[in-house]
Amino acid sequence: MALETFRYDNKIVRNFAFATVFWGIIGFLVGLIVATKLFAPNFLGFIPELTFGRLRPLHTNTVIFAFAGNAIFLGIYYSLPRLLKTEMYSKVLSNINFWGWQMVIISAAISLPLGFTTSKEYAELEWPIDILIAIVWIIFGINMLATIMKRREKHLYVAIWFYLATFITVAVLHVVNSFELPVSFMKSYPLYAGVQDALVQWWYGHNAVAFFLTTPFLGIMYYFIPKASNRPIYSYRLSIVHFWALIFIYIWAGPHHLLYTALPWWAQSLGTAFSIMLIAPSWGGMLNGLLTLRGAWDKVRESPVLKFLVVGVTAYGMATFEGPMMSLKNVNAITHYTDYVIAHVHTGALLWNGGLSFAMLYFIIPRIYDTKLFSKKLANYHFWFATMGALFYVIPMYFSGITQSLMWKEFTPQGFLRYPNFLETVKQVIPMYMIRAFGGVLFITGAILMIINLYKTVKQGSLIAEEEASAVPFKRNSQKRREGEAYHRWLESKPVLFSIFTFIAIIIGGVVEYVPTALIKSNIPTIASVKPYTPLELEGRDIYIREGCNNCHSQMIRPFRSETERYGEYAKAGEFVYDHPFLWGSKRTGPDLEREGGKYPNSWHFLHMKDPGSTSPGSIMPAFTWLYTQKLDTSHTIAKVDAMRELGVPYPKGYEHEAMVDLRRQADSITKDLTNNGFQIRSDKEIIALIAYLQRLGTDIKAQPTTAVRDSILSEYSTK
Amino acid sequence: MYKHVLQSIEGIAVYPIISLAIFFIFFVLLLYMVYSYDRSWLDAMANKPLEDGSNGDSVNHRNSGEDLNG
Numbered sequence: 001m002a003l004e005t006f007r008y009d010n011k012i013v014r015n016f017a018f019a020t021v022f023w024g025i026i027g028f029l030v031g032l033i034v035a036t037k038l039f040a041p042n043f044l045g046f047i048p049e050l051t052f053g054r055l056r057p058l059h060t061n062t063v064i065f066a067f068a069g070n071a072i073f074l075g076i077y078y079s080l081p082r083l084l085k086t087e088m089y090s091k092v093l094s095n096i097n098f099w100g101w102q103m104v105i106i107s108a109a110i111s112l113p114l115g116f117t118t119s120k121e122y123a124e125l126e127w128p129i130d131i132l133i134a135i136v137w138i139i140f141g142i143n144m145l146a147t148i149m150k151r152r153e154k155h156l157y158v159a160i161w162f163y164l165a166t167f168i169t170v171a172v173l174h175v176v177n178s179f180e181l182p183v184s185f186m187k188s189y190p191l192y193a194g195v196q197d198a199l200v201q202w203w204y205g206h207n208a209v210a211f212f213l214t215t216p217f218l219g220i221m222y223y224f225i226p227k228a229s230n231r232p233i234y235s236y237r238l239s240i241v242h243f244w245a246l247i248f249i250y251i252w253a254g255p256h257h258l259l260y261t262a263l264p265w266w267a268q269s270l271g272t273a274f275s276i277m278l279i280a281p282s283w284g285g286m287l288n289g290l291l292t293l294r295g296a297w298d299k300v301r302e303s304p305v306l307k308f309l310v311v312g313v314t315a316y317g318m319a320t321f322e323g324p325m326m327s328l329k330n331v332n333a334i335t336h337y338t339d340y341v342i343a344h345v346h347t348g349a350l351l352w353n354g355g356l357s358f359a360m361l362y363f364i365i366p367r368i369y370d371t372k373l374f375s376k377k378l379a380n381y382h383f384w385f386a387t388m389g390a391l392f393y394v395i396p397m398y399f400s401g402i403t404q405s406l407m408w409k410e411f412t413p414q415g416f417l418r419y420p421n422f423l424e425t426v427k428q429v430i431p432m433y434m435i436r437a438f439g440g441v442l443f444i445t446g447a448i449l450m451i452i453n454l455y456k457t458v459k460q461g462s463l464i465a466e467e468e469a470s471a472v473p474f475k476r477n478s479q480k481r482r483e484g485e486a487y488h489r490w491l492e493s494k495p496v497l498f499s500i501f502t503f504i505a506i507i508i509g510g511v512v513e514y515v516p517t518a519l520i521k522s523n524i525p526t527i528a529s530v531k532p533y534t535p536l537e538l539e540g541r542d543i544y545i546r547e548g549c550n551n552c553h554s555q556m557i558r559p560f561r562s563e564t565e566r567y568g569e570y571a572k573a574g575e576f577v578y579d580h581p582f583l584w585g586s587k588r589t590g591p592d593l594e595r596e597g598g599k600y601p602n603s604w605h606f607l608h609m610k611d612p613g614s615t616s617p618g619s620i621m622p623a624f625t626w627l628y629t630q631k632l633d634t635s636h637t638i639a640k641v642d643a644m645r646e647l648g649v650p651y652p653k654g655y656e657h658e659a660m661v662d663l664r665r666q667a668d669s670i671t672k673d674l675t676n677n678g679f680q681i682r683s684d685k686e687i688i689a690l691i692a693y694l695q696r697l698g699t700d701i702k703a704q705p706t707t708a709v710r711d712s713i714l715s716e717y718s719t720k
Numbered sequence: 721m722y723k724h725v726l727q728s729i730e731g732i733a734v735y736p737i738i739s740l741a742i743f744f745i746f747f748v749l750l751l752y753m754v755y756s757y758d759r760s761w762l763d764a765m766a767n768k769p770l771e772d773g774s775n776g777d778s779v780n781h782r783n784s785g786e787d788l789n790g
Contacts, residue, residue, distance in 0.1 A: 083768060157768040223769050232766035237754045244750055248743065270739060277743070486757045492765075512739050 001473050004152065006087050007466035009077075010368040012094045014463060016074035017361055017368075019102060021451060023066030024357070026109075028444045030059040035437040038589070039430050041612075041620045049113035051622045053548025057124040058112040063349060064122060066105040068213055071357035073097065073140070075220040076163050078364055080144065083160060083223065085153045085471035089146035093139055100136035104129060115546035116186045119581050120201045122208045123177050127188045130178045137174065141167045148495045154474040155492040158239040162219030164499055165247045169211040169506045176510075177204035183643045184636050187542075191647060194576025195262055198584055199255065203513060206254035213348065214316075215247065217356050221289045221313060224356070228305045228363055234291035238284055240488055245281035247502060249274050251509035256327035259336065260558040261584060262573040267513060268329075274509070275327035282320035289313040304379035305359045311387055312355030319348040334409075337554055337588040339429065340401025343394040350390040350443060358386065358450060365454050371461030378453040385446025392439030400432035404588075409562040417565050422591040427618050527574040529703040532649045533696065535637050535663040540693025542640075543686055544583070547624060554585035555594040555697065568595035568698065575701060578649045590621060595698030602670055603677040605691045627687040637663060666692055 036043050037052045044050045081088055088094050107129045111117075117124040125133070144167060148156065156164075177200055180188040192200050226233050233239060255263060255271030290313055293300060300306045322344055326335050335341060366373045373379060407425040410418035419425050481490040491498055533541060544550070557563050559570040571594055576582055600608075604615055609627060612619040638656045645651045664683070670691055671683035681687065 079769075153768070155765060155768075157765065159769070226766075226769045230770065232763065232770060234766075236762040236766040237757060240754045241750055245747060248746060252739065273740070274743075486761060487753060488757070489761055489765075508742065509739075 001475070003470050003472055005468060005470045006085075007468050008081050009088055009091055009094065009465075010463060010467050011465045012088070012091070012098060013074060013078045013364060013368055015098050016070050016077055017365060019098070020067060020070040020074050020357055020361065021454065023062055023070055023105060024354075025444070025447055025451070027059060027062035027067045028440070028447060030055055030062055032437060032440040032444060034059050035433065035440050037622070038620055039433040039437070041622050045622055046625055048115070048624075048626045051547065051624070053551050053622075054113050054115055054117075056551045057117060057121075057548060058109065060122060061108050061112065061124060062105070064208070064212065065108070068217075068349075068353045068357065069101065069105075071353070071360065072166070072212070072216040072220075073101065074357075074364065075216065075223070075360055076144065078360075079159055079220070079223040080147060080163065082469075083153065083157045084147060084151035085469070086147060086151050089143050089150060093143040093146075097136060097140045097143060100132065100139065104133050104136060107132065111186065115548075117545060117548065118180065118188065118190065119545045119548070119550050119583060120177070120190070121205050121586060123174075123201070123204060126186045127178070127180055127182050128186065130174070130180075134171075134174060134178075137167070137171055141171065145495065145499070152471045152473045155489065156495060156498065157222070158233070158236070158243060159219040159222040161243050161498065161502070162215045162222065164495070165243070165502050165506070166211050166216040166219070168499060168503050169207060169215070169247070169251070172503075172506065172510070173204045173207050173211065176514075177201060181643050181647060183639050187636065189580040189640075189643055189647060192580070193647065193649075194579045194582050195264075195573045197580065197582040198258055198261065198576075199263060199267065199513070201582070202257040203251075203254035203510065206257055207251055209348075210250040210253075213353055214250070217316075217353060218242075218246075218285055220356055220360060221285075221309070224305075224360060224363060225289050225292050225309050225313075228303060228309060228359070229293050229296045229299055231292055231296055234288050234294065238288045242281050242285040242288060244505060246278075246285065248505045248509070249278050249281060251506050252513065253278060253327065254513065256332070257586065258584075259327070259329050259332040260560070261556050262571045262576065264573075270513065272327050272329065275324045279321060279324050283317060286313055286317035286320070290317075304376060304383050305363045307380070307383045308355040308359035308362070308386075311383075312352045312359065315347050315351030315355065315390075319344060319352060322347070333558070333560065334405045335401060336558075337586070338401035338404040339397045339432070340405070341587065343397035343401060346390065346393050346397065350386070350393060354386065354390075354443075358382065358447075361450065361454060365457055366461065368464055368467070369458055369461030370464050371457060374453050374456035374460060378449050382446040382449045382453070385442050385449065389439045389441070389443030389446060392442055393436050394439075396432035396435040396439070400429040400436075403429055403432075408566070409560070411562070417562065420566070422566070423616055423618055426589070426620060430620070526577065527572060527701055530575055530577060530700040532578045532644065532651055534666055534692070535641060535659040536666040536689050536692045537696045538640055538644070538693075539632055539634065539637060539663070540689035540691070540696075541583075543627070543690045544693055545581075549593075550583045550585045552585075552587060552589035552621070553591065553593045554588050555592065556584040557592055557594050563592070567592045569701065572701065575698070578644070580644065580647055580649070593694070593697055597695045597697040597699035598702075601677070602673050602691050602695065603679055605694055606674055606679050606681070606687065609687060609690065624687075627690060628681065628685055630686045631684050632667075632686045632689050634660065634663065670695075 033044065033050075034052055034055050037055075041052075048054070077088065077094065104125075108125055111126060111129065112124060116126045118126060144163065148160070179191040181191060182188045190197055190200075222233060222239065252274035253271055255267045256275045257271075259268050259272070261268075290310065293306070293310065300310055325331050326341075326344065335344075362373060362379055404425055407419045407428060412418050481487070491501070555571075557567045557570045564570055576584075608615040608621075609624045611623050612621040638659055641651055641656050641659045645655075667683040667688045670688050671681060674681055
């Protein structure tokens with residue numbers, strides 16, 4: 001066949017590159033702001049939109065979906081056409097992908113600080129944005145698949161398998177985790193409640209890490225390491241095993257985020273077992289990347305691109321060893337809820353995702369601008385700033401995490417908690433928070449050097465918007481496998497079949513975990529005294545969600561003596577049956593709140609939320625002053641009750657007509673109690689609803705006679 | 721609590737065992753498959769990124785060579 005000429009679209013590559021840099025800086029800066037707030041709680045304080053609880057999700061979303069997201073598209077839009085020897089299928093779709101994705105990010109950047117959140121980690125965005133994400137993602141998928149269809153290269157290289165797996169799995173995850181019932185524009189409740197909601201969320205959360213922060217970057221690794229070192233990948237055989245084993249196992253491991261919680265134990269054990277197995281493919285992949293450089297290590301000394309790649313892949317290896325270790329129940333008991341997890345994720349985020357993204361930018365920008373990198377020296381400085389920044393970040397966080405855990409669990413010889421006041425354990429780690437912020441400053445400084453360097457590079461070159469290339473198309477004759485043709489070789493020339501197999505590989509784990517949990521809905525042991533929230537508590541709960549309280553406070557007491565001593569009776573699955581969404585949390589910057597109800601008088605909460613230092617000297621909780629002036633919005637209360645009933649919460653028939661009366665009655669009673677204690681407030685303020693919710697927390701099972709509780713616990717133990 | 725959940729679903733104990741079996745068989749078959757493969761094809765595939773036309777073999781001649789890796 002004749003040689004055909006075509007043009008790679010470098011404009012879209014440039015757009016994604018610029019977006020990666022832009023959102024990277026924003027994401028890092030928001031990270032630095034929230035890090036600063038942890039030792040200077042009044043920094044940018046008293047502005048509702050800039051509180052920790054609202055900015056923390058903005059930081060995670062910007063870094064994951066805006067920075068890493070644009071970097072993924074950058075890698076794919078650069079490498080996919082080149083590996084397939086064709087231009088992208090449609091420039092229009094490419095542009096919709098680009099601008100649609102930026103719209104998602106801008107919607108997030110606006111809605112999260114305004115308090116529109118579902119509270120589910122890495123899935124905080126509300127339903128209209130969820131729909132937009134789905135549309136843009138499908139368009140990206142269509143563009144990618146259609147490009148594969150018109151390829152001039154018969155066989156799909158391993159990087160493309162990872163891109164395909166990314167597209168398919170993220171689509172499945174996003175859809176399943178976004179089943180929610182809209183109450184109003186920008187407010188919804190998830191279909192699932194309590195234990196089920198938690199399982200689905202962490203099946204999603206875990207696999208968002210797997211298929212958004214891992215598989216696409218592995219594809220990038222498989223393309224850019226060979227490219228930058230000018231060597232073929234160490235073992236293609238290993239890459240086949242790596243790919244299938246990784247995507248097959250990853251999906252099962254989600255429950256390791258819920259060890260020792262009220263999740264059924266078989267699901268926890270399954271999560272642990274598969275997490276340990278994950279070491280094998282993860283390290284297989286890492287070694288495949290690193291061994292590609294065998295005999296070429298001298299190049300690493302010279303090239304900042306390779307430096308970032310090598311440190312990134314090494315960090316990936318560390319994080320993927322650490323993750324399975326943290327999935328062991330005895331290790332998890334120590335690391336969970338602490339800063340250890342923060343250190344773990346930042347090893348991955350700063351060095352693996354950050355490092356690979358920076359490497360791509362340094363590799364691609366000079367090439368599409370037909371020039372050389374402005375300054376290799378500056379890029380080397382960036383590398384050291386980034387690496388040292390990451391070290392200054394993670395080491396204090398490891399230290400802080402272990403300190404927290406030890407202090408939370410320490411008993412005196414007499415059998416009392418050594419640090420009964422949670423605040424003591426907070427004050428102890430404040431210096432670590434300061435060093436961590438310094439690490440962040442170093443990391444951002446490095447990124448600013450990169451911006452200067454890339455800007456100068458762009459200035460000295462000129463964009464090759466359409467890069468001409470040529471290739472000979474392959475013959476599309478036989479559909480069947482030739483005799484003696486290796487099966488995988490044949491499969492690599494069948495993108496649709498390949499995608500179907502990928503889908504099957506990822507869906508097995510999902511089904512095995514999800515189906516039994518879906519079945520247990522009617523089987524979760526109901527606790528007779530657990531009742532739906534009152535309308536005021538429901539509104540208070542939504543304020544709790546809006547302010548992102550769950551970012552620092554868990555509502556899940558694990559069955560350890562150190563926790564039952566500190567917080568009260570450990571959590572039972574049946575307590576959460578009306579929790580749409582679940583609010584178990586994943587981090588204890590502050591104490592657990594599951595049994596907060598009745599611990600303190602209303603007046604304590606009133607003072608505490610206005611000025612946390614007044615009741616808890618040295619607290620790093622922000623003040624929520626606006627709750628005292630803002631009127632509680634009750635315009636959707638009835639709709640919320642209706643929605644909850646539709647989701648299975650047993651509000652009596654016709655209750656919506658009484659809901660508002662009940663709400664006012666309860667608000668008046670709390671206000672009266674506050675007035676009696678010398679605090680003047682109108683009963684229609686938001687703080688009243690929040691107090692109502694906090695006072696309800698965990699009190700339901702206490703309503704049972706003590707012996708009944710003990711009996712039910714005993715019967716649990718006797719059947720174990 | 722979990723025992724109640726377990727007991728209420730028939731044959732639930734078989735789940736983890738099936739899972740492990742599925743994975744184990746899958747993994748062994750995969751290993752068998754890749755080790756039966758012909759070296760030359762594997763090498764050819766491993767070389768794909770290096771011959772994709774963007775590193776100086778058909779276009780962009782000025783961009784070839786390793787001095788640009790950074």
